[in-house]
Amino acid sequence: MTVAALIVAAGRGTRAGPGGPKQYRMLAGEPVLRRALAAFATHPGIDIVLAVIHPDDREAYEAAAAGLPKLAPLCLGGATRQASVRLGLEMLETLKPSRVLIHDGARPLVSPGIISRSIEALDAHAGALVALPITDTVRRASDGFAGETIPRDGLWRAQTPQAFHFAAILDAHRKAAGAELTDDVAVAASAGIPVAMIEGDEANMKITSADDLARAERLLMNGGETRTGSGYDVHRFGPGDHVMLCGVPVPHTHGLVGHSDADVGLHALTDAILGALGQGDIGQHFPPSDPQWKGASSDRFLAHAAKLARDAGARIVHVDVTFICERPKIGPQREAMRARVADILDLNMDRVSIKATTTEGLGFTGRSEGLAAQALATLSFR
Structure with missing residues (x-):
C-alpha cells in the first residue's frame, strides 16, 4: 500500500x-x-x-x-x-x-x-x-x-x-x-x-x-511540550588511520575501538534523543552483544532515534554536540559534520551545533588515550 x-x-x-x-x-x-x-x-x-x-x-x-x-x-x-x-x-x-x-x-x-x-x-x-x-x-x-x-x-x-x-x-x-x-x-x-x-x-x-x-x-x-535529553559517549584510540565523527571520516594517526564504527558524536546524540523520548539508551536498542551491529555505521542508530521521535509526534528542534579531545582537530571538518547530522535528522543546518574543547592536557583525553563526546537534543511535542 x-x-x-x-x-x-x-x-x-x-x-x-x-x-x-x-x-x-x-x-x-x-x-x-x-x-x-x-x-x-x-x-x-x-x-x-x-x-x-x-x-x-x-x-x-x-x-x-x-x-x-x-x-x-x-x-x-x-x-x-x-x-x-x-x-x-x-x-x-x-x-x-x-x-x-x-x-x-x-x-x-x-x-x-x-x-x-x-x-x-x-x-x-x-x-x-x-x-x-x-x-x-x-x-x-x-x-x-x-x-x-x-x-x-x-x-x-x-x-x-x-x-x-x-x-x-x-x-x-x-x-x-x-x-x-x-x-x-x-x-x-x-x-x-x-x-x-x-x-x-x-x-x-x-x-x-x-x-x-x-x-x-x-x-x-x-500549546506544546518541550523536552531536552543528554547523551555522553567515550571510545579509546586503537589501530587505524581515521576516526568516524558525526558520520564523517576524519584522518588521524589512530582509529577508535568499538563494536560499531565507534562514532562517539552520533552515539552521544542518539542517546540524547532517546533520553528526551524516555526510550532508554543506545545499548538497549542496539546491544553490543548482537553480532549484526559489529562495524555498523552509526547513522543507522541516529536515524532510528529520529524515527522514534516522529512516531511519538515529536519534532527535533535543535541538537548540540561537543567533542572533548586534544586531537584530531574538529574545526576543519565541522561544517561537513553539521551537514551530515542535518541530513540524517532532516533538519536545517542552523539547528545543528557542533563544537570541541580540550581538557588542557588533563585526564584520558588530555593524554590522547581516547575521545569523548556529549550531546543535547531538544524535542517539541504537540
Missing part, C-alpha cells in the same frame, strides 16, 4: 492582508507551507508528498520545501481549488498510490494523530473527512440582523486532510471537472462515494487572516 499526501497551495490568500501569499508567510520562524509539508513528509505512514502551487510561487516554494524528504516534483495549479486538486491527482497517477490524503497548505498545525487516523479510516471506508462538531448556536443573518436559528445537531466544520482511495477520487474529480464544488468531499459525494467522519482538532486551523497567523503562533509557542 502506497499512501500519498496532496498539499494544495495554489491560492493567493488575499484576506491575509499585504505580505505575499499566506502559505509563504513566516510562522514561528518557518513558512506556513513548510510546516504543512513537513507534517506529512515526516509521518511514517506517508510515502509521497506532492504540492500543487501557483506558477508565480516557484522560488518561494523551493525555499519553503528545501531539505524535506518524500517530495515529488511540484505541480502547477489551475484556476480553482478543484482544478488544482485534479491536476495534482493526475500527476500522482504515474506514481500509482493506493490512497491519498488531500490537505490545505494553509493548515500548518495538522497533528500526526489526525494523519494516522485518516489513513486508518480507509481500511474500513471509501473516504474520510476530518471535522469538528459545531457547538455554538448557529443563526442565519438577514439584512444585518439575527434571523432564524439553525439546528446544529449533525452539523460539523470540515477540515483537512480528506482521505480517499486514490483511483476512486481521481475518477470523481475528472467527472466533476468544471462543476466548482466546494471541497473534495463534495466531489466524492457527486460520484456516490460515502465519506466517514473523523473528529479533528481545534489546533488544525486554516490560516485565512493575519489574526489567524498570530493565533497559530501562540499555539505553537504555548
Whole structure:
C-alpha cells in the first residue's frame, strides 16, 4: 500500500492582508507551507508528498520545501481549488498510490494523530473527512440582523486532510471537472462515494487572516511540550588511520575501538534523543552483544532515534554536540559534520551545533588515550 499526501497551495490568500501569499508567510520562524509539508513528509505512514502551487510561487516554494524528504516534483495549479486538486491527482497517477490524503497548505498545525487516523479510516471506508462538531448556536443573518436559528445537531466544520482511495477520487474529480464544488468531499459525494467522519482538532486551523497567523503562533509557542535529553559517549584510540565523527571520516594517526564504527558524536546524540523520548539508551536498542551491529555505521542508530521521535509526534528542534579531545582537530571538518547530522535528522543546518574543547592536557583525553563526546537534543511535542 502506497499512501500519498496532496498539499494544495495554489491560492493567493488575499484576506491575509499585504505580505505575499499566506502559505509563504513566516510562522514561528518557518513558512506556513513548510510546516504543512513537513507534517506529512515526516509521518511514517506517508510515502509521497506532492504540492500543487501557483506558477508565480516557484522560488518561494523551493525555499519553503528545501531539505524535506518524500517530495515529488511540484505541480502547477489551475484556476480553482478543484482544478488544482485534479491536476495534482493526475500527476500522482504515474506514481500509482493506493490512497491519498488531500490537505490545505494553509493548515500548518495538522497533528500526526489526525494523519494516522485518516489513513486508518480507509481500511474500513471509501473516504474520510476530518471535522469538528459545531457547538455554538448557529443563526442565519438577514439584512444585518439575527434571523432564524439553525439546528446544529449533525452539523460539523470540515477540515483537512480528506482521505480517499486514490483511483476512486481521481475518477470523481475528472467527472466533476468544471462543476466548482466546494471541497473534495463534495466531489466524492457527486460520484456516490460515502465519506466517514473523523473528529479533528481545534489546533488544525486554516490560516485565512493575519489574526489567524498570530493565533497559530501562540499555539505553537504555548500549546506544546518541550523536552531536552543528554547523551555522553567515550571510545579509546586503537589501530587505524581515521576516526568516524558525526558520520564523517576524519584522518588521524589512530582509529577508535568499538563494536560499531565507534562514532562517539552520533552515539552521544542518539542517546540524547532517546533520553528526551524516555526510550532508554543506545545499548538497549542496539546491544553490543548482537553480532549484526559489529562495524555498523552509526547513522543507522541516529536515524532510528529520529524515527522514534516522529512516531511519538515529536519534532527535533535543535541538537548540540561537543567533542572533548586534544586531537584530531574538529574545526576543519565541522561544517561537513553539521551537514551530515542535518541530513540524517532532516533538519536545517542552523539547528545543528557542533563544537570541541580540550581538557588542557588533563585526564584520558588530555593524554590522547581516547575521545569523548556529549550531546543535547531538544524535542517539541504537540
